[in-house]
Amino acid sequence: xxxxxxxxxxxxxxxxxxxxxxxxxxxxxxxxxxxxxxxxxxxxxxxxxxxxxxxxxxxxxxxxxxxxxxxxxxxxxxxxxxxxxxxxxxxxxxxxxxxxxxxxxxxxxxxxxxxxxxxxxxxxxxxxxxxxxxxxxxxxxxxxxxxxxxxxxxxxxxxxxxxxxxxxxxxxxxxxxxxxxxxxxxxxxxxxxxxxxxxxxxxxxxxxxxxxxxxxxxxxxxxxxxxxxxxxxxxxxxxxxxxxxxxxxxxxxxxx
Amino acid sequence: xxxxxxxxxxxxxxxxxxxxxxxxxxxxxxxxxxxxxxxxxxxxxxxxxxxxxxxxxxxxxxxxxxxxxxxxxxxxxxxxxxxxxxxxxxxxxxxxxxxxxxxxxxxxxxxxxxxxxxxxxxxxxxxxxxx
Amino acid sequence: xxxxxxxxxxxxxxxxxxxxxxxxxxxxxxxxxxxxxxxxxxxxxxxxxxxxxxxxxxxxxxxxxxxxxxxxxxxxxxxxxxxxxxxxxxxxxxxxxxxxxxxxxxxxxxxxxxxxxxxxxxxxxxxxxxxxxxxxxxxxxxxxxxxxxxxxxxxxxxxxxxxxxxxxxxxxxxxxxxxxxxxxxxxxxxxxxxxxxxxxxxxxxxxxxxxxxxxxxxxxxxxxxxxxxxxxxxxxxxxxxxxxxxxxxxxxxxxxxxxxxxxxxxxxxxxxxxxxxxxxxxxxxxxxxxxxxxxxxxxxxxxxxxxxxxxxxxxxxxxxxxxxxxxxxxxxxxxxxxxxxxxxxxxxxxxxxxxxxxxxxxxxxxxxxxxxxxxxxxxxxxxxxx
Numbered sequence: 001x002x003x004x005x006x007x008x009x010x011x012x013x014x015x016x017x018x019x020x021x022x023x024x025x026x027x028x029x030x031x032x033x034x035x036x037x038x039x040x041x042x043x044x045x046x047x048x049x050x051x052x053x054x055x056x057x058x059x060x061x062x063x064x065x066x067x068x069x070x071x072x073x074x075x076x077x078x079x080x081x082x083x084x085x086x087x088x089x090x091x092x093x094x095x096x097x098x099x100x101x102x103x104x105x106x107x108x109x110x111x112x113x114x115x116x117x118x119x120x121x122x123x124x125x126x127x128x129x130x131x132x133x134x135x136x137x138x139x140x141x142x143x144x145x146x147x148x149x150x151x152x153x154x155x156x157x158x159x160x161x162x163x164x165x166x167x168x169x170x171x172x173x174x175x176x177x178x179x180x181x182x183x184x185x186x187x188x189x190x191x192x193x194x195x196x197x198x199x200x201x202x203x204x205x206x207x208x209x210x211x212x213x214x215x216x217x218x219x220x221x222x223x224x225x226x227x228x229x230x231x232x233x234x235x236x237x238x239x240x241x242x243x244x245x246x247x248x249x250x251x252x253x254x255x256x
Numbered sequence: 257x258x259x260x261x262x263x264x265x266x267x268x269x270x271x272x273x274x275x276x277x278x279x280x281x282x283x284x285x286x287x288x289x290x291x292x293x294x295x296x297x298x299x300x301x302x303x304x305x306x307x308x309x310x311x312x313x314x315x316x317x318x319x320x321x322x323x324x325x326x327x328x329x330x331x332x333x334x335x336x337x338x339x340x341x342x343x344x345x346x347x348x349x350x351x352x353x354x355x356x357x358x359x360x361x362x363x364x365x366x367x368x369x370x371x372x373x374x375x376x377x378x379x380x381x382x383x384x385x386x387x
Numbered sequence: 388x389x390x391x392x393x394x395x396x397x398x399x400x401x402x403x404x405x406x407x408x409x410x411x412x413x414x415x416x417x418x419x420x421x422x423x424x425x426x427x428x429x430x431x432x433x434x435x436x437x438x439x440x441x442x443x444x445x446x447x448x449x450x451x452x453x454x455x456x457x458x459x460x461x462x463x464x465x466x467x468x469x470x471x472x473x474x475x476x477x478x479x480x481x482x483x484x485x486x487x488x489x490x491x492x493x494x495x496x497x498x499x500x501x502x503x504x505x506x507x508x509x510x511x512x513x514x515x516x517x518x519x520x521x522x523x524x525x526x527x528x529x530x531x532x533x534x535x536x537x538x539x540x541x542x543x544x545x546x547x548x549x550x551x552x553x554x555x556x557x558x559x560x561x562x563x564x565x566x567x568x569x570x571x572x573x574x575x576x577x578x579x580x581x582x583x584x585x586x587x588x589x590x591x592x593x594x595x596x597x598x599x600x601x602x603x604x605x606x607x608x609x610x611x612x613x614x615x616x617x618x619x620x621x622x623x624x625x626x627x628x629x630x631x632x633x634x635x636x637x638x639x640x641x642x643x644x645x646x647x648x649x650x651x652x653x654x655x656x657x658x659x660x661x662x663x664x665x666x667x668x669x670x671x672x673x674x675x676x677x678x679x680x681x682x683x684x685x686x687x688x689x690x691x692x693x694x695x696x697x698x699x700x701x702x703x704x705x706x707x708x709x710x711x712x713x714x715x716x717x718x719x720x721x722x723x724x725x726x727x728x729x730x731x732x733x734x735x736x737x738x739x740x741x742x743x744x745x746x747x748x749x750x751x752x753x754x755x756x757x758x759x760x761x762x763x764x765x766x767x768x769x770x771x772x773x
Contacts, residue, residue: 031318031331035341038329081431081733094729098652124574130513131502139327146324147374151502152425152495155513157435161575163728167435167495169426181344181376188424189495202329246574 040204045224046121046141047196048251049210050233051114056217058112062089067212068194073185075175082169086194087116087209096242108256114217116209117164117194118242119143121249125156125165134191141223141251142196152189161246165193223251290364293356302346303333313369316343343375352378388535391765392758398610399761406754413747416740417492425495427740433733434724438717438741439493442748444566445595445716446486447516448588450479450523451563452596454556455626461552467619473763474607474615475600476531481756483524488748490516512568519562526555531759539766563588570723578656578723581644587637588715594630595711597623598704603760605701613764617695624700628688631681631707638678656722659732667732670722673713680710 037043065087068074075084089112093100096113123143126136133149134156136142157165168188176185183199186192197207205211210218221228230253233239239253301308302315319341322328331339339346351357354377362368372380395403420427430437456475459465491497508514533548567585574580601623604615645653658664660674684707693699721735 034332035322035328097730130511131506151499154435159573170424184374187373
């Protein structure tokens with residue numbers, strides 16, 4: 001067999017492919033055993049939230065939203081197209097479009113509902129993410145985004161039936177009033193949303209919005225624990241969830 | 257059909273271009289190593305200096321995976337010291353200037369970690385109030 | 388064989404130069420988008436996917452239509468298609484390159500794109516696309532290229548090329564089905580949540596591909612000595628006609644289910660597309676245009692005298708292609724976000740940056756297709772099997 005130029009080139013390119021496809025040498029670097037949860041960390045099987053809209057008078061100038069957006073460096077972008085929001089308010093007919101009708105009482109119709117990521121039991125956003133940048137944490141059920149891994153494909157935004165996710169269409173830093181150095185900002189090109197304040201939970205604090213609400217509208221606790229405040233609230237009062245028919249199993253409950 | 261001179265010339269130019277990073281790196285060796293500003297009060301880093309010098313990026317990588325994905329917080333060093341796995345509170349808590357510590361060494365080595373696009377570098381604190 | 392692309396007349400070089408200019412402009416626009424962020428596009432928090440993902444979807448369909456040429460040739464021994472397989476396969480190479488570039492232009496963090504292969508996620512439909520698209524591109528490039536080589540040396544196809552051809556048949560179907568699954572698997576977007584999505588994707592693909600091939604074959608005929616036989620063209624017409632008719636049937640089934648059952652979640656987007664909601668009606672003319680174009684194309688193609696006249700046939704193909712492009716390449720993606728999950732309406736006009744980048748990508752794909760076609764035509768002219 002003579003080695004012609006063609007054959008040589010073919011063999012060489014196959015060889016190059018094989019060499020470049022070789023898995024990078026495994027790194028001998030093991031730190032796992034040296035890491036542990038924070039001593040004061042709050043733990044749960046599935047964090048959940050109760051929102052008692054009867055108590056929400058809505059005249060507190062949105063302390064809950066401000067508290068969240070300040071500590072998480074959420075930018076305020078005036079143009080609604082490029083808005084970033086972790087918590088937000090919507091009237092009943094927008095928050096629960098499948099439940100609204102002409103005969104709603106004025107009390108319900110005029111109220112702004114407090115919306116956030118539902119940290120679903122079976123989140124569609126996690127199902128579709130091509131890099132596992134968004135995932136459901138086994139330990140506490142929080143649907144997290146790994147901002148270090150997100151490629152910004154926005155598939156999760158298409159999949160989320162609750163409109164909880166925002167994309168950083170532009171550099172957020174110029175739109176942040178006062179940067180909180182304790183929590184990183186994001187940069188343009190990644191998707192972000194509420195993280196149930198996991199960075200506070202791990203040092204033993206409850207979420208900022210719950211802390212900020214003086215009227216006791218928001219309760220936060222473990223849905224797996226029958227004695228938790230949320231479970232007690234749910235066993236006492238009738239409640240609804242957003243779009244339960246989709247089978248996503250939202251962990252945020254509304255009492256109306 | 258093929259002109260030998262052109263082909264060989266082309267190969268030489270190609271190899272020269274492809275090898276650029278290697279001899280560029282060699283040129284870089286000529287620069288003097290910058291002086292790093294070390295913490296005044298503290299004596300010890302998270303791990304030994306040699307380990308940090310060689311592995312701090314992997315340590316940080318492991319930290320962020322542990323915090324974001326596995327809900328862990330505390331790192332126990334080989335010496336038994338405990339550290340919160342947090343870029344801002346821990347690393348920047350001791351190495352208070354990224355410019356005069358991390359960046360000086362990174363500039364020398366021509367690496368630009370993207371961390372400070374999101375994590376707030378000490379020099380950025382208090383900025384952004386204009387809007 | 389590649390050197391054939393370097394010998395061409397004046398017209399050829401003007402064409403290549405024009406494409407190169409478009410690519411350059413598109414590239415500059417891309418750099419601008421990269422620097423500024425995605426706000427320079429028309430996309431928004433509500434309509435989070437737009438023109439890029441639409442083009443990706445449409446072009447994958449065109450590529451999948453290779454099946455409609457290799458299947459009759461290799462399973463039913465329809466010899467007349469032997470002349471156009473290479474055209475069809477190289478068309479798939481170009482369109483898949485474009486669709487990959489469109490996805491690439493759509494992501495917010497393109498420098499992290501390797502995170503997709505580094506964290507393979509079988510649960511994500513987008514992951515399958517990143518496997519099947521490049522795979523199909525490579526497959527068709529290899530098949531087309533070796534087949535041309537065999538033709539040049541006038542030897543039969545090697546056995547492994549044939550094996551690859553048989554592999555490419557199911558591959559085409561699977562590739563386009565997973566593309567449809569990207570959409571059909573998203574709860575909360577009633578417009579996409581339909582089982583007919585994948586079948587409809589396939590039939591629209593099988594109509595769009597032959598339509599484009601007929602147009603391209605006609606252009607090649609007027610410019611070179613290479614001619615596709617009338618027999619092959621008429622077979623393509625038949626395939627396209629049936630595909631269009633099935634598409635109309637599928638559309639009708641969809642319209643019935645949606646409007647008769649009248650579940651708001653599913654019906655609202657269609658209402659928006661046909662009539663507009665509260666005066667928001669940017670897509671209404673487009674949607675009507677799509678439906679009418681497809682019916683007109685069918686009308687032209689069923690007339691026996693009309694479809695044998697080349698100008699009428701080409702007109703019908705152009706009309707069909709426009710209709711199919713509006714359907715999959717313009718309306719399908721943004722419409723699912725209107726009204727949004729809160730029942731509000733945010734309309735989506737693509738921005739100039741978006742359109743310029745798209746122009747650049749289309750020019751790049753066209754350049755690749757031109758070069759590959761140049762090889763095909765030169766080989767054919769040389770071996771004089773015209």
